[in-house]
Amino acid sequence: MSKVNERDIRTTFRLMNPSDVSFYSLSVKDLFNPSHLHNHFVWMMEHCGSPTKGHAASITAKRIGYLVAIIIYLKHVDHREVCFKNATMHTITPHNSSSGWLPVYSYPSESIQSEKAMVDWISNDLYAKELVPLVSLLGKEKGISKITLFENIYTYIKWVLVDVLNEEDIFVQLVSHRLTDFGAVTRHPLAFYETETLLRKTCCLSNLTIGQSKKCTTCPLK
Numbered sequence: 001m002s003k004v005n006e007r008d009i010r011t012t013f014r015l016m017n018p019s020d021v022s023f024y025s026l027s028v029k030d031l032f033n034p035s036h037l038h039n040h041f042v043w044m045m046e047h048c049g050s051p052t053k054g055h056a057a058s059i060t061a062k063r064i065g066y067l068v069a070i071i072i073y074l075k076h077v078d079h080r081e082v083c084f085k086n087a088t089m090h091t092i093t094p095h096n097s098s099s100g101w102l103p104v105y106s107y108p109s110e111s112i113q114s115e116k117a118m119v120d121w122i123s124n125d126l127y128a129k130e131l132v133p134l135v136s137l138l139g140k141e142k143g144i145s146k147i148t149l150f151e152n153i154y155t156y157i158k159w160v161l162v163d164v165l166n167e168e169d170i171f172v173q174l175v176s177h178r179l180t181d182f183g184a185v186t187r188h189p190l191a192f193y194e195t196e197t198l199l200r201k202t203c204c205l206s207n208l209t210i211g212q213s214k215k216c217t218t219c220p221l222k
Contacts, residue, residue, distance in 0.1 A: 012164060013070050016104040022090040028067065029085040031060070031134060041141070047091075049210035054143025058205045061138055061149040063089050065156035067105055068126060072160050076118060076167065080111040084130050119173045120181070122157070128183035135189075148202040150189040155200070157190070 009015065016022070024043065030036040044056035067087050074080050086108040114121070131153060139146035161171040175190045182189055192201050200218050207215045215222050 009070075009073070012073070014066075014102065014104045015070075016090050016092075016106045020090070020092045020104060022092055024091040025088055027086060027088045028064070028130075028134075031064075032085075032137065034137075037137065049212065051208055051210055052141075052143050054141045055205045055208055057138040057141045057144045058148060058152060059209075061135070061152040062156075062204060062206075063103060064131070064134065065153035067107075068131070068153060069156040069160035069164075070105060070107065071126075072118075072122065072157065073164065074107075074111070075114075075121065076165055078111075079113055079115060081114045081116075081121070081125070082107045082111045084126065086110075118167075118170050119177055122174055123177050123181040127189060128181065132183035132185055132189070144205070145202070147187065148204060150187075151192050151200060151202050152204055154190050154192050158193070 010017075024047070026036075026040055031040065040060065041050070041053040041056040044050040044059065045053070048056075048059065050056035050059060067084070067089065071082050071084055071087065074082055088106045089103045090106065091103050116125075135146055135149045135153075138144070138149050157174075158171060161167045161174075172193075175188075175193045179185065179188050198218055199220050199222075200216070201220060203219055203221050204216065207213055207219070
């Protein structure tokens with residue numbers, strides 16, 4: 001039986017309500033299709049204030065990071081593995097650039113029960129199989145680096161493990177886990193952790209969004 005209370009999880013995360021009508025939806029698996037990915041970047045530029053496709057790629061990685069946080073939460077609390085590629089991001093308010101920054105999310109009801117260790121599951125199943133290939137695709141756009149994309153995802157993984165689940169030990173184990181288990185990467189995708197500072201290593205470019213100029217509180221450029 002599920003240990004997840006639907007009201008609690010909707011309070012913790014921005015999940016789509018049954019009454020919501022989606023103006024725009026995109027599943028993770030669509031991002032692996034070059035044509036769909038291009039159309040998504042165009043949509044981000046037309047409706048969410050992205051000035052370039054590189055900027056759109058960065059904001060998309062932030063969305064992906066939040067989805068990963070939801071799936072990690074479900075795995076930790078329920079021992080339930082949700083299919084990441086079938087999770088979806090929704091914008092429910094049209095013609096409003098801020099809505100693109102705060103989408104709502106849904107995930108498939110189908111899942112499998114698994115006792116696989118969290119560190120191994122995140123490194124092998126999420127990163128090696130899903131996130132590393134996806135970052136490689138997003139990182140092909142000009143004006144954005146894979147390092148920034150990885151940090152965008154890292155930020156939400158740290159948030160859900162340390163702040164939401166109070167599992168800093170798991171997070172530290174994950175940071176120290178073998179690079180080879182994360183897939184074909186030359187730099188550890190979680191190599192941003194420092195106890196003495198909360199500042200990011202890279203700028204996520206959010207301040208370049210059309211109509212916005214304020215930097216994030218953790219921006220290294222402040």
